[in-house]
Amino acid sequence: MRSGVYAIGAAAAALLLAVAPPAVAQAPVPPPCRTVGDAPFLRIAPESAARLAEIGVGRAEVFALMHETSIPETMGCWAMPVGNFDSQLVSVGMSQWNYGTGSLQPVLKAWRDSFRSRGRFKRAVKALAPTYGKLLFSRDCLAVPVRDRCRAGILAAHGADGKLNPVILAELTAIFESDAMLQVQTDAYVALLEAVRLDLLRVFPGQPITMRKVRWAVDTKVQQGFFPIDEDLARLRAKLAAMPPGERWTRLRAIFDWYGALARTIDQDGIQRDAAWNVEQWGCMIDFGMIDPEQYEMLHLTFLRSRTAIGNSGRWQALTFERRAKIILGIGSVSGVRGGNCPAPRAD
Structure with missing residues (x-):
């Protein structure tokens, strides 16, 4: 027979399955693209490499982390531009830098400045983005926040379906798949990793910095930008320290219940192929003592x-939680891509 606690987790999963599509979730197939990975021409500054080595991140780990970051963002592509579906105007690049948050403008400026000559830059724009290059690199679009003229121009480049039209899509792809932009993206990601290093030392003072923590911190930084403040960390850790041992797993199940309930609400997106399976798997992990x-x-x-x-x-x-939970637990589904598997419960 199944244990009582597993039955509770299974019941929650069944409730999710009742509102989920009946078909087995299929992992999305990425479009043809230049995929994120190491290349001989990509450089990492020696001083940056030395700092990252302090948390166990070498060149191989940098590009492995980049690829991992790109999977939920761009399905592993260096470019994959998308339009205003999330109110960010345009998102593009392996970390989905965007105009809305102001993260895209520095990347575009860095690419422009990498040519060290206005003439070379103009020739590159003419070759890669002859139609929309002038708009993308205009003062209005490089401002933070973007100005009204830029916003109007970008929105006009969307089709009736709300997606970027084929021309601007192709031009942004050409820019972000170019060798020079791959270096800019690498530089930006290395800078992010250096910031993550400082965050890790603050969030986990005196603790070993494991690769699990690095991967978790990178995903948090990419998607949300910052971490809980010291006051919140201290409050949470004080509560965890004072918690009676008998409440330990009930409290964690409550978090998984929160995720499952949130996933069933009307205005959560990006989790429809994942939530039911995650609830079942993570509950199973508690039952089998698989969480350290x-x-x-x-x-x-x-x-x-x-x-x-x-x-x-x-x-x-809900998507934010499942992304990080999959990294932490090594078992989970994000964007229809499943990883790991909890042992099936055995009958007595």
Whole structure:
């Protein structure tokens, strides 16, 4: 017979399955693209490499992390531009830098400046983006926030379906798949990793910095930009330390229940192929004693940050949690891509 606690988890999963599509979730197939990965011409500054080595991140790890980051963002592509579906005007690149948050403008400026000559830059724009290059690199579009003229021009480049038209799509892809932009993206990602290094030392003072923590921190930084403040970290850790041992797994199940309930609400997106399977698998992990102390604390930290994800008035909170939970647990589904598997419960 199944244990009682597993039956509770299974019941929650069944409720999710009742509203989920009946077909087995299929992982999305990426379009033909230049895929994220190492290349001989890509450089990492020696001083940056030395700092990253302090947290166990070498060149191979940098590009492995880049590829991992790109999977939920661009299905592993260097470019994959998308339009204003999330109110960010344009998002593009392996970290989906965008105009809305102001993260795209520095990347475009860095690419422009990498030519070290206005003439070379203009020739590159003419070759790669003859129609929309002038708009994309205009002062209006490089301002933070973008100005009204830029916003109007970008929105006009969307089709009736709300997606970028084929011309601007192709031109942004050409720019972001160019060798020079691959270097810019690498530089931006290395800078992000260096910032993550400082965040890790603050969030986990005195603790070993494991690769699990690095991967978790990178995903948090890419998607949400920052981590809980010291006051919130101290409050959470004090509560965890004072928690009676008998409440340990009930409290964690409550977080998984929060995720499952949130996923069933009308205005959560990006999780329809994942939530039911995740609820079942993560409940199974509790039943089989597969969650260690580091994972336990990190799941609570993830809950702390996920419940404050405010994009589109909280539309992505469940997705935010499942992305980090999959990294922490090594088992999970994100964007229809499943990884790992909890042992099936055995009959007595």
